[in-house]
Amino acid sequence: MVKESVLYDRLGVKPDASEADIKKAYRKMALKYHPDKAGNDPKSAEKFKDVSEAYEILSDKEKKEIYDQYGLEFVRHGGVPPGAGPDAANGFPGGAAGGFPGGFPGGGFSFGGGGAPGGGTRTFHFSTGGGPNGFRGFQASDPNDIFSQFMKSSGLFGMDSDEDDGSGFSSMGGGGMHGIPGMGGMGGMGGMGGRGGARRSQQPEGPKSVFQVKMPVALSDLYKGVSKKMKISRRRAAGTEDKVLAINVKPGWKAGTKITFANEGDLQPDGQYQDVVFIIDEKSDPHFRRDGDDLIYKLNLSFKEAMLGFERTVELLSGKKIRVSSSRPTSPGSTTKYPGCGMPISKSPGKFGDLIIEYTVTFPTTLSDSQKKAIQDNF
Numbered sequence: 001m002v003k004e005s006v007l008y009d010r011l012g013v014k015p016d017a018s019e020a021d022i023k024k025a026y027r028k029m030a031l032k033y034h035p036d037k038a039g040n041d042p043k044s045a046e047k048f049k050d051v052s053e054a055y056e057i058l059s060d061k062e063k064k065e066i067y068d069q070y071g072l073e074f075v076r077h078g079g080v081p082p083g084a085g086p087d088a089a090n091g092f093p094g095g096a097a098g099g100f101p102g103g104f105p106g107g108g109f110s111f112g113g114g115g116a117p118g119g120g121t122r123t124f125h126f127s128t129g130g131g132p133n134g135f136r137g138f139q140a141s142d143p144n145d146i147f148s149q150f151m152k153s154s155g156l157f158g159m160d161s162d163e164d165d166g167s168g169f170s171s172m173g174g175g176g177m178h179g180i181p182g183m184g185g186m187g188g189m190g191g192m193g194g195r196g197g198a199r200r201s202q203q204p205e206g207p208k209s210v211f212q213v214k215m216p217v218a219l220s221d222l223y224k225g226v227s228k229k230m231k232i233s234r235r236r237a238a239g240t241e242d243k244v245l246a247i248n249v250k251p252g253w254k255a256g257t258k259i260t261f262a263n264e265g266d267l268q269p270d271g272q273y274q275d276v277v278f279i280i281d282e283k284s285d286p287h288f289r290r291d292g293d294d295l296i297y298k299l300n301l302s303f304k305e306a307m308l309g310f311e312r313t314v315e316l317l318s319g320k321k322i323r324v325s326s327s328r329p330t331s332p333g334s335t336t337k338y339p340g341c342g343m344p345i346s347k348s349p350g351k352f353g354d355l356i357i358e359y360t361v362t363f364p365t366t367l368s369d370s371q372k373k374a375i376q377d378n379f
Contacts, residue, residue: 002068007054015068019059023150026055030147052143055150076140148233208272211265212258215278217249219285223317223343225251232276235266247278252293252346255282288317293353295342298360299324306330306361316341316355324357332361 002008002015011017011025029051031037038044057063057075067075217226228247233240247259257280265274282290289296295317301310311325322338335358342353367375 003071006072007058007067010050010054011058022055022058026051026059026150030055030150034147035144048147049143052146053140056141056146144233209265209268209274210277211274212277212279214281215247215259216281216283217253218283219288219290220317221249222253222280222282223251225249230278232264234264234274237267245276245278249280250346252344253280254290254292254346255280290343291356293343293345294356295353296356296358298358300360300362301330303361303363306332306359314355314357317343322355330359330361332359334359 005015008015008017011022011029013021013025017025030048033044033048033051035045035048038048057067057072063075215228215230217228226249228249230245230247232243232245234243243264245261245264259278259280261276261278263273264276267273287297289298297314299312299314307329309325309327310330311323313321314324315321322341324336326336335356338355338357340352341355345351345353364371
């Protein structure tokens with residue numbers, strides 16, 4: 001039995017919801033009310049803040065246990081548990097002096113929260129107070145930081161292609177206003193009995209961290225080339241800052257092409273800076289399909305056109321129009337190649353792949369007697 005259900009209500013889940021249910025509910029609500037999607041709407045901003053606070057508490061086993069037992073106001077502001085005696089501190093998870101696991105008798109402290117579903121690391125801030133029998137409560141993290149760490153731990157990177165308005169300036173969801181989902185975060189901090197502050201443990205230098213994110217690009221932009229500006233939010237030595245990275249997409253680049261910005265990501269606990277790597281993700285085109293350096297265009301013919309001939313005009317990605325015609329019967333599945341009308345070849349400036357026209361034929365579903373006789377008499 002929980003004292004209250006306000007945090008569960010914010011996420012739209014029941015008090016007996018599993019970690020997976022809480023995570024799924026937070027993702028849905030956070031994406032709905034995130035500033036990148038909701039804009040500057042004050043109500044949405046407040047909702048985003050509320051669901052973030054709910055997730056930060058309910059995704060951590062120890063804070064969830066305190067909330068379920070004592071309620072939100074106690075988690076926020078602390079004090080002595082209602083109706084508790086001098087040994088109230090032992091009612092908290094772990095029964096440690098100072099009112100919280102690990103024992104922090106007096107002074108402020110912070111530590112890395114490892115209890116989030118998905119293994120993400122977040123830093124929570126608490127401060128003990130009122131002697132060994134109470135604590136001054138839980139200070140919620142920035143909602144954007146909570147969201148960015150959640151996105152990173154869930155592997156939910158990338159930009160919704162619908163957000164690319166063709167202006168050449170795009171933003172990555174998460175990690176602050178228009179920021180890339182948080183690319184790092186401090187590791188867990190060890191407890192320091194009787195003193196304020198925290199000390200980062202020394203860690204051996206390991207392989208350099210790389211943050212990768214897909215960048216959707218229209219096929220027409222891969223044909224012509226385009227300049228894109230991506231705004232990221234990153235953690236540096238002096239704090240969180242925004243940075244605009246310019247990417248010049250060259251004509252002919254293919255899906256999977258990587259653009260690396262060395263040391264432009266988060267400052268890591270080992271003192272290194274992440275590399276940021278954008279990976280070209282080719283958007284589907286309504287008319288053309290790419291096959292290497294070639295472009296494939298499907299042209300549907302009526303039965304009459306397939307039998308007696310046709311003449312059509314096809315507009316290429318360059319804007320140029322070509323005439324496609326035949327005076328002979330055309331079989332379904334047959335092709336016609338137009339050399340030099342395909343994609344630019346990035347490694348061979350001035351050269352292009354081919355355009356391949358694939359024909360499909362729409363056959364009649366019924367035939368009149370006279371039509372049947374005409375076929376019988378002539379074929």
